[in-house]
């Protein structure tokens with residue numbers, strides 16, 4: 001078995017037909033989100049007898065999959081999402097990549113996939129970002145290179161059991177601001193029919209299945225004129241969990257900042273946990289506890305809840321404006337001061353404009 005420790009050798013096969021500098025400039029000018037992909041991808045495979053093997057960077061290309069490939073039938077798949085940021089001095093950095101690596105290990109355990117060692121994960125992201133460094137945009141307008149590591153059951157077999165052939169890939173896509181509207185409050189639809197995770201389910205794993213189950217609720221949100229959907233706990237339909245792909249924060253009138261506690265049904269966002277630490281440094285008191293939908297609904301009416309924001313790698317920190325449900329709506333339409341302060345503090349660390357006192361940034365180039 002090949003060991004994949006930090007000395008691991010990653011073979012690079014250059015793309016002989018890379019995107020032209022002119023076309024790249026056009027793409028980086030207005031990247032959008034998830035539309036364009038870099039010239040290369042990282043790839044390695046796992047089998048029970050060989051473990052993880054043949055780590056390599058190869059030209060970005062379509063995959064050829066047998067129609068019986070297990071992931072297409074049973075959704076044994078996990079992913080991560082992170083960004084590479086260019087600083088003013090030209091250097092390139094990622095944000096807490098070991099945290100993404102550790103979460104991917106936890107997701108792998110839940111989905112009965114093989115664990116990818118933390119240092120292999122970090123090395124894979126570093127290798128791809130270094131190879132495609134010219135794709136990391138200049139920092140203006142909060143542009144970045146979004147990196148998507150993922151792992152899936154690539155065995156061609158229709159029996160139901162953990163796959164004996166697994167593929168791990170990393171692809172990357174230049175990104176502008178996640179929401180087309182920019183940093184303006186988003187509106188949220190309260191899903192009362194659908195939930196995203198139940199006790200003992202996959203809510204804490206970053207897996208495509210959770211997104212598949214959220215889409216119909218997101219569709220309902222769009223029909224209701226809302227940007228995003230919020231899910232409640234599946235047991236009582238009473239406690240706020242999270243959005244389809246972002247965690248939530250509430251700022252109270254006494255200055256306390258509250259975020260729903262993670263108890264297996266909420267995805268443990270790295271942005272979420274970083275904000276807890278950041279708020280401590282900014283002098284805010286943070287509580288992790290259950291938050292009922294009534295506390296939100298009534299709180300914005302009485303003024304007890306001053307600000308609501310959502311957070312995640314893709315959209316960083318996004319103010320939440322209106323909450324809409326069958327029968328009513330409540331909320332505010334401007335970005336609150338604490339939301340703006342937290343957002344700026346985090347983004348400034350990521351883009352190297354503020355000192356990284358937490359040691360969160362990882363230099364790639």
Ligand SMILES: *Cc1c(COP(=O)(O)O)cnc(C)c1O
Nearest residue numbers: 245246247267269270271312313
């Ligand atoms: C990825 C994700 C988040 C945000 O996690 P970050 O690590 O902050 O990007 C929140 N909720 C869900 C469901 C997610 O998949």
